[in-house]
Amino acid sequence: MxxxxxxxxxIIAHIDHGKSTLADRMLEYTGTITDxxxxxxxxxxMDLERERxxxxxxxxxxxxxxxxxxxxxxxxxxxxxAYEVSRSLAACEGAILVIDAAQGVExxxxxxxxxxxxxxxxxxxxxxxxxxxxxxPQRVKEQLLDIGxxxxxxxxxxxxxxxxxxxxxxxxxxxxxxxxxxxxxxxRALVFDTLYDSYQGVIxxxxxxxxxxxxxxxxxxxxNQKSYEVDEVGFFSPAMQKKDKLTSGEVGYIISGIKDVxxxxxxxxxxLKNNPAQKALPGYxxxxxxxxxxxxxxxxxxxxxxxxxxxxxxxxxxxxxxEPETSEALGFGFRCGFLGxxxxxxxxxxxxxxxDLDLVITAPSVEYQIIKKNGEEVKIENPAAxxxxxxIDKIKEPFVTAEIHLPExxxxxxxxxxxxxxxxxxxxxxxxxxxxxLKYEMPLSEIITDFFNQLKSKTRGYATLDYELEGYKASxxxxxxxxxxxxxxxxxxxxxxxxxxxxxxxxLVRRLKEVIPRHMFKVPIxxxxxGKIIARVNIPAMRKNVLQxxxxxxxxxxxxxxxxxxxxxxxxxxVGSVEIPQEAFMTVLERD
Ligand code: GDP
Ligand code: MG
Numbered sequence: 001m002x003x004x005x006x007x008x009x010x011i012i013a014h015i016d017h018g019k020s021t022l023a024d025r026m027l028e029y030t031g032t033i034t035d036x037x038x039x040x041x042x043x044x045x046m047d048l049e050r051e052r053x054x055x056x057x058x059x060x061x062x063x064x065x066x067x068x069x070x071x072x073x074x075x076x077x078x079x080x081x082a083y084e085v086s087r088s089l090a091a092c093e094g095a096i097l098v099i100d101a102a103q104g105v106e107x108x109x110x111x112x113x114x115x116x117x118x119x120x121x122x123x124x125x126x127x128x129x130x131x132x133x134x135x136x137p138q139r140v141k142e143q144l145l146d147i148g149x150x151x152x153x154x155x156x157x158x159x160x161x162x163x164x165x166x167x168x169x170x171x172x173x174x175x176x177x178x179x180x181x182x183x184x185x186x187x188r189a190l191v192f193d194t195l196y197d198s199y200q201g202v203i204x205x206x207x208x209x210x211x212x213x214x215x216x217x218x219x220x221x222x223x224n225q226k227s228y229e230v231d232e233v234g235f236f237s238p239a240m241q242k243k244d245k246l247t248s249g250e251v252g253y254i255i256s257g258i259k260d261v262x263x264x265x266x267x268x269x270x271x272l273k274n275n276p277a278q279k280a281l282p283g284y285x286x287x288x289x290x291x292x293x294x295x296x297x298x299x300x301x302x303x304x305x306x307x308x309x310x311x312x313x314x315x316x317x318x319x320x321x322x323e324p325e326t327s328e329a330l331g332f333g334f335r336c337g338f339l340g341x342x343x344x345x346x347x348x349x350x351x352x353x354x355x356d357l358d359l360v361i362t363a364p365s366v367e368y369q370i371i372k373k374n375g376e377e378v379k380i381e382n383p384a385a386x387x388x389x390x391x392i393d394k395i396k397e398p399f400v401t402a403e404i405h406l407p408e409x410x411x412x413x414x415x416x417x418x419x420x421x422x423x424x425x426x427x428x429x430x431x432x433x434x435x436x437x438l439k440y441e442m443p444l445s446e447i448i449t450d451f452f453n454q455l456k457s458k459t460r461g462y463a464t465l466d467y468e469l470e471g472y473k474a475s476x477x478x479x480x481x482x483x484x485x486x487x488x489x490x491x492x493x494x495x496x497x498x499x500x501x502x503x504x505x506x507x508l509v510r511r512l513k514e515v516i517p518r519h520m521f522k523v524p525i526x527x528x529x530x531g532k533i534i535a536r537v538n539i540p541a542m543r544k545n546v547l548q549x550x551x552x553x554x555x556x557x558x559x560x561x562x563x564x565x566x567x568x569x570x571x572x573x574x575v576g577s578v579e580i581p582q583e584a585f586m587t588v589l590e591r592d
Contacts, residue, residue: 001069003181003249007172008071008207010088010121012112013098014105014464018128022098022159022168023061023074029165030065032237059193060205060251061238068173071251073192073207080340082468083287087192087267089115090283091207091251094122094176096168097149101127101135101156105143105431107405107464113147124171125154131161143432179249182210186277189213189246189254189270194261196316200231202258203240206270207251209281214245218273219256222280226263227273228256261318287319289337290398290469291344291448292381294325294362294491295351296333298573298582302357303332309355310334313347320347327384329489329575330360335382338364341448360573362491363588366445369396369472384490386479389530396472397495398444401426404455406463408434413458421446422475422497442467443475445495449589480505482512483526483533485578494588505535511590515583518542523578 013019027033063070075088089095095116099109116123125144127137141151155171157164182188193205213219217230234242235252246252258264266287269280297306310322321337338344344364351357367381371394380386402423404414408430415425415438423440430436447467455463478501482492492512496504505527512525520542527535572579 001250004178005067006069006179006249007176008092008179008251009094009096009172009176010073010075010092011096011098012075012116014108017098017100018159019098022128023072025159025162025165026063030063032063060236062235065169070172080343083285084266086115089119089121091190091192092121093179094124094172097123097125098128099140101129101137101140102132104140107403107466110437111466122176123149124175125149126168127154127156128159130156131158146432181248183248185210186275187211187213187272188277188281190281191264191266191268191270193266194264196261200255202261202264204254204264206254208246208248210248212245212247213254219270220273220276221264222269222271223284224263228258230254230256261316265318289319289321289339291338291340291364291366292335293344293364294327294333295336296330296360298358298360300331305355306357309351309357313350327491329491330573360582360585362585363494364448366398368495383479383493383495394474395477396474397477399441399470399473400444400447400467401470402440402442402447402465402467404438404463404465406436406459408436410459410463411436414438414455414463417454417458421451478529481528483528485523485576487576489575491585492588501529502534508588509535509537511587512584513537513539515587516580519578
């Protein structure tokens with residue numbers, strides 16, 4: 001395709017504003033998908049994604065419209081996948097900015113606008129859901145004006161009813177610039193997503209920035225200098241369709257027998273081995289997990305199954321890491337690294353659903369940098385592995401800039417919450433008369449605890465949150481240990497700020513008392529810092545055995561009770577002589 005007939009664009013939106021629905025309507029309107037039943041929302045392929053209404057992986061589809069090739073690149077809709085989003089945007093010249101006519105501008109709308117501007121994208125504002133009785137497009141237009149976008153450029157639409165889809169398509173052709181024509185230069189193709197297929201290996205989703213690539217070419221991945229021979233190139237319609245070659249400006253896929261997604265990372269540049277580009281495309285980063293937790297099978301016999309499942313999941317996900325770990329309390333398991341909490345939840349859910357595993361999951365932790373008195377520097381993401389306090393000179397933890405978007409009336413509560421979570425106020429801006437954006441610098445560890453839930457509940461669900469990693473800074477941190485029946489349970493240890501250790505130790509033992517069942521004997525639960533006990537509660541002994549109620553008579557009733565007990569025990573882990581339920585490990589995260 002001639003470059004002047006190509007338009008590459010993405011759709012950006014705050015969650016639920018209608019991005020996927022709009023994409024579907026555009027595919028339908030242009031006849032890209034004829035069989036409506038094919039899939040309700042083609043662009044969100046995984047079941048989990050559909051259920052949660054989020055797009056986890058970026059997807060691409062080529063749309064033919066009035067002699068033009070419109071390439072739509074769908075971006076993940078969650079802050080955990082910010083790097084993938086940035087690479088998808090780097091593959092485009094334009095962005096459709098979808099804003100819900102009833103909700104107006106929100107945190108991710110702002111974050112997305114900044115991203116689009118950073119990548120120099122032409123922004124086409126679409127005010128969606130105008131069919132809703134509560135729609136207020138005029139208010140959204142005023143908000144657009146306030147944030148520096150010309151409201152006259154906005155297209156009013158209803159993705160649900162298919163209203164004004166043609167106007168949006170026309171605007172893409174008219175307003176989004178054609179890609180740069182670099183056909184005579186050496187190949188530079190940007191990898192913006194990858195998919196693993198057990199037959200074909202890694203399928204690299206690419207945007208060709210310059211040059212061209214075809215079957216039989218020897219390609220070179222510029223970050224790791226690995227070289228492969230191209231088996232197939234093509235485009236998405238939305239199914240994969242073979243093509244002779246991909247040329248400058250086009251979007252499509254390259255299959256070249258790469259067996260490991262870690263060898264073909266998002267953001268990398270593909271060039272030709274025999275005629276390589278001088279420089280890789282800008283912006284390559286190897287994404288690193290930010291949140292870590294221990295995954296243990298409830299039944300130790302499932303260890304191998306868990307290991308295989310983790311290996312399989314990793315085939316498709318270069319940003320997920322795992323390594324064997326042992327816990328005194330939980331036995332053999334794995335320390336897993338995730339981009340963020342959502343990524344973690346998605347992987348846990350897939351392990352439980354697709355592999356039918358019962359897991360005990362420890363509270364997530366960030367990675368700490370510890371500078372020891374002897375000058376040695378270590379990185380630790382498992383609180384249990386913390387060195388002795390007497391050896392530590394300094395502890396550094398990751399900090400983020402958090403952006404909270406909310407109605408003005410809740411600003412007071414939100415600020416209080418941020419302060420309670422060691423937030424450092426940076427900025428406050430009005431989007432319009434009654435909407436405010438707050439900026440705080442905060443430790444990532446506070447964000448991954450109960451922060452978002454609390455923010456939601458303090459703002460009646462109206463606040464939205466976005467955050468970006470800033471870097472590491474020293475903090476006054478200590479390890480909070482939990483002793484159950486006088487023994488330290490390593491999997492319950494957490495890192496907390498020294499100023500909060502008493503309060504958090506107290507709160508935690510009280511919560512544990514609620515979730516750990518009674519035993520035949522009294523179970524003391526204690527919190528300790530540096531070996532010093534700072535809080536204690538007792539779980540009283542059980543009065544009666546469940547079976548005593550049966551008077552030995554009714555066998556079937558007895559069996560039922562036993563079964564019921566077993567069910568309840570399913571997620572229990574025997575730690576010493578005490579059974580601790582899964583809940584207990586996550587209760588560490590909650591805040592009173
Ligand atoms: P995404 O998270 O931005 O991809 O949003 P979705 O496309 O999944 O839409 C979120 C919800 O809004 C779904 O329940 C859609 O059916 C609904 N929705 C999307 N567009 C419209 C619209 O134009 N009008 C109305 N009333 N609902 C819409
Ligand atoms: Mg969606």
